[in-house]
Amino acid sequence: MEPSSKLDQQIAFLLEIDKLKNIIRRNRLVDGSRTENTAEHSWHIAILSAVLEEYSNVSVNLQRVLLLLLVHDIVEIDAGDTYAYDTIGYEDKEEREHLAAERIFSLLPENQFTQFKTLWLEFEEMETPESCFANAADRLMPLLHNYYSGGGIWIENKIRKSQVMERIAPMKKGSVALWEAACKIVEKAVADGYVINDEPF
Amino acid sequence: MEPSSKLDQQIAFLLEIDKLKNIIRRNRLVDGSRTENTAEHSWHIAILSAVLEEYSNVSVNLQRVLLLLLVHDIVEIDAGDTYAYDTIGYEDKEEREHLAAERIFSLLPENQFTQFKTLWLEFEEMETPESCFANAADRLMPLLHNYYSGGGIWIENKIRKSQVMERIAPMKKGSVALWEAACKIVEKAVADGYVINDEPF
Numbered sequence: 328m329e330p331s332s333k334l335d336q337q338i339a340f341l342l343e344i345d346k347l348k349n350i351i352r353r354n355r356l357v358d359g360s361r362t363e364n365t366a367e368h369s370w371h372i373a374i375l376s377a378v379l380e381e382y383s384n385v386s387v388n389l390q391r392v393l394l395l396l397l398v399h400d401i402v403e404i405d406a407g408d409t410y411a412y413d414t415i416g417y418e419d420k421e422e423r424e425h426l427a428a429e430r431i432f433s434l435l436p437e438n439q440f441t442q443f444k445t446l447w448l449e450f451e452e453m454e455t456p457e458s459c460f461a462n463a464a465d466r467l468m469p470l471l472h473n474y475y476s477g478g479g480i481w482i483e484n485k486i487r488k489s490q491v492m493e494r495i496a497p498m499k500k501g502s503v504a505l506w507e508a509a510c511k512i513v514e515k516a517v518a519d520g521y522v523i524n525d526e527p528f
Numbered sequence: 529m530e531p532s533s534k535l536d537q538q539i540a541f542l543l544e545i546d547k548l549k550n551i552i553r554r555n556r557l558v559d560g561s562r563t564e565n566t567a568e569h570s571w572h573i574a575i576l577s578a579v580l581e582e583y584s585n586v587s588v589n590l591q592r593v594l595l596l597l598l599v600h601d602i603v604e605i606d607a608g609d610t611y612a613y614d615t616i617g618y619e620d621k622e623e624r625e626h627l628a629a630e631r632i633f634s635l636l637p638e639n640q641f642t643q644f645k646t647l648w649l650e651f652e653e654m655e656t657p658e659s660c661f662a663n664a665a666d667r668l669m670p671l672l673h674n675y676y677s678g679g680g681i682w683i684e685n686k687i688r689k690s691q692v693m694e695r696i697a698p699m700k701k702g703s704v705a706l707w708e709a710a711c712k713i714v715e716k717a718v719a720d721g722y723v724i725n726d727e728p729f
Contacts, residue, residue, distance in 0.1 A: 345673075367568040371549075374542070393594045471539060472546075
């Protein structure tokens with residue numbers, strides 16, 4: 328393959344992923360002004376992972392964590408953002424995202440198709456220290472958004488404490504310290520009336 | 529300092545930088561639907577650097593490139609985005625951005641204040657291979673946006689070829705190959721009437 332043609336493929340991919348800026352998530356910005364899109368969310372959690380790397384259960388390769396976080400949501404261009412508490416949407420999430428990964432990453436040259444698809448799968452499978460810490464980052468940020476924007480989306484959707492606790496449980500695999508900090512925020516969210524306390528007395 | 533207090537500082541920083549999502553740049557998305565914000569732009573150029581790393585003039589530490597690109601625009605929260613062709617805005621850009629770096633990065637614990645400020649300065653000074661390649665990435669993406677969204681912002685602002693060529697010239701320090709590819713896009717932009725040809729015959 329000619330170098331120019333390879334670069335053309337790479338540029339086509341970079342133009343295609345511009346669409347991630349139009350994929351809208353459920354949570355609002357901290358100032359409550361609007362809902363967040365997935366591209367800016369990806370930037371935010373990448374920075375979060377760099378700032379909070381010291382809390383990882385085990386030492387991680389930060390470059391790999393950054394790439395996992397920057398890449399893993401690109402599939403939402405085709406598959407959409409599945410809301411964390413949407414149990415029906417989760418039924419075919421995996422299939423939708425596999426098809427999306429095939430289509431979007433195949434815009435890249437062969438070796439990069441493999442590299443990006445591998446990054447996406449690594450994030451999903453949560454079997455490496457890097458993907459466990461990346462998943463912890465990805466689950467912490469929405470909690471911070473929901474709590475510090477005044478609990479809006481939790482209140483709107485009548486979210487219960489058990490749902491939030493289930494959502495953040497996988498954080499433990501990446502960072503017990505951040506999971507414990509998250510649990511404290513959930514307690515405050517219950518006390519502030521943002522989340523319904525459905526735990527038995 | 530107590531660990532909990534340190535984490536509180538880090539979370540305060542992460543909440544503060546949410547504001548980068550409300551800093552609006554001049555260029556439009558590829559589909560022309562709206563102008564771009566700086567947070568999503570930062571995500572895009574980070575991915576670009578990973579995809580196009582092979583074109584760097586010299587081998588680079590990709591982790592550092594990613595961090596430079598993710599961090600360098602955070603100062604815009606206070607200093608605003610200075611449009612590439614705004615000569616008046618550029619007069620006090622450096623001072624405004626220095627003040628912004630001091631305020632925003634000082635939300636972090638001391639060692640991370642230094643780390644993030646150093647990253648920001650490294651990007652600005654363009655003296656390391658990583659910052660040269662990061663700058664090339666940062667200048668290539670807006671060119672792609674302007675060309676592939678139909679030249680809108682170039683046409684609106686009656687931008688001349690010499691201005692675009694001056695804007696992309698620093699790319700050579702990071703990647704001659706990408707600078708050459710960018711020059712070809714400028715030629716096409718002239719041919720398509722997106723950019724005014726002001727070069728002498």
